Amino acid sequence: MQDMWQRFGEYGQADTELLSYASAVGQGRSLLFEEVLIGSGHGGEYATAVMLPGTAAHASDGFLAQLQDKGDALHIFRDRLFHAYGQQPPPRRIRSNEGRHAKSPLEIVVAHNKRFSPSDQDALREVVFTLNAHSLLRGQGIIRNVSAVYLDCGSLSFAQQVALLCRTDIYVTSTGSSIFYSLLLPDGSVTVNLGTTAVYEGFFNQAQNGQHCRCGNGYPNYGEEFLGASYRRTLTMYLSLSAVKNGIATSRMEVLSLIETAATRIHAGFPVPIPRPEDNLSIFGKILSDLVNRSGSSLSGLRGWWYPHKHHALLSDAERLQLLRSEFLCHQRAHGQASAADLVYEQHKPHDLPAVSGMDLTVLRQLKREYQLNTVLGVHQECECVVCVSCGME
Helix, strand or coil: CHHHHHHHHHCCCCCCCCCCHHHHHHCCCCCCCCCCCCCEHHHHHHHCCCCCCCCCCCCCCCHHHHCCCCCCHHHHHHHHHHHHCCCCCCCCCCECCCCCCCCCCEEEEEECCCCCCHHHHHHHHHHHHHHHHHCCCCCCCCCCCEEEEEECHHHCCHHHHHHHHCCCCEEEECCCHHHHHHHHCCCCCEEEECCEEECCCCHHHHHHCCCCCCCCCCEEECCCCHHHHHCCCCEEEECCHHHHHHCCCCCHHHHHHHHHHHHHHHHHCCECCCCCHHHHCCHHHHHHHHHHHHCHHHHHHHCCCCCCCCCHHHCCHHHHHHHHHHCCCHHHCCCCCCCHHHHHCCCCCCCCHHHHHCCCHHHHHHHHHHCCHHHHHCCCCCCCCCCCCCCCCC
């Protein structure tokens, strides 16, 4: 980790440090930062469910406005990282097919994820084999020419990972740390989010046993899908909720079809950046995005102000203690740090998310009806919440 940050700060060259803290302090100088972005625990991370801080350079003033001519902050970070590791940053594109030769293969990386069961892994390796075996034969069809690999990125050094990502066209994985690599993909690439399932009751026992649920009674989700909305220079596609519920092993052909569709979208030339951040969200993210647009109290609550009717200075000691404790809860949820599905499912354990986040449940449930979430999930029972952890997935 220290080597990675040193390379990034030095731009890959020891004599070109971006900032030398020691020299500045040694000369009695102060460091002035024009803008500082600060998180606010598990409430703040939900505020990123639509977009990460600093990713859209459209502010009318301040630091972000100065980036408009250079691109968004993620783009600048990505290119600097590539430079630091001796890689030429991928070309800027305004369409996904710009600068691509029709006969050049699309590079597909199916990244191993600890959430994949042994049968999932076997199915994904079969998908990779099928793509490689039939790509040339179907040159006039859907996928054209591709080169696919199933890979555990943990087996590579970080320098090797950077070299791999800068030439990846389609990146396929599940939720968690693996999906964050999508922020380093070239312009006009596609991330395929295969999702996962979580069982809320008894989650801690499963986590301690190192097990991950992919079964019919689990709650399908797409984890940190806000990353797709943050990085609009790539397209994010999602495996259907029914396929996520059934598991990759059962839905192997749908996974293959989704990758084929991703390749088709690249060759068809989708716009870069994609027009709206919401276009890269799943049904859960879109519900959450609409929620904060319709409900001011939900927006305040999801930003970490769980008591919008009170000024922070007026909170009671008990309320302050709840706020303090909540700062340490991010990895205690059933599936990750910033899953929109947790909120949409109205998760109550290990803590009551609807209560601590200040969501307007009336608006949330109306949105679930509008998006027909129960139909999409195959839930037939009637209940006030439409679909939630308390009522189950029957």
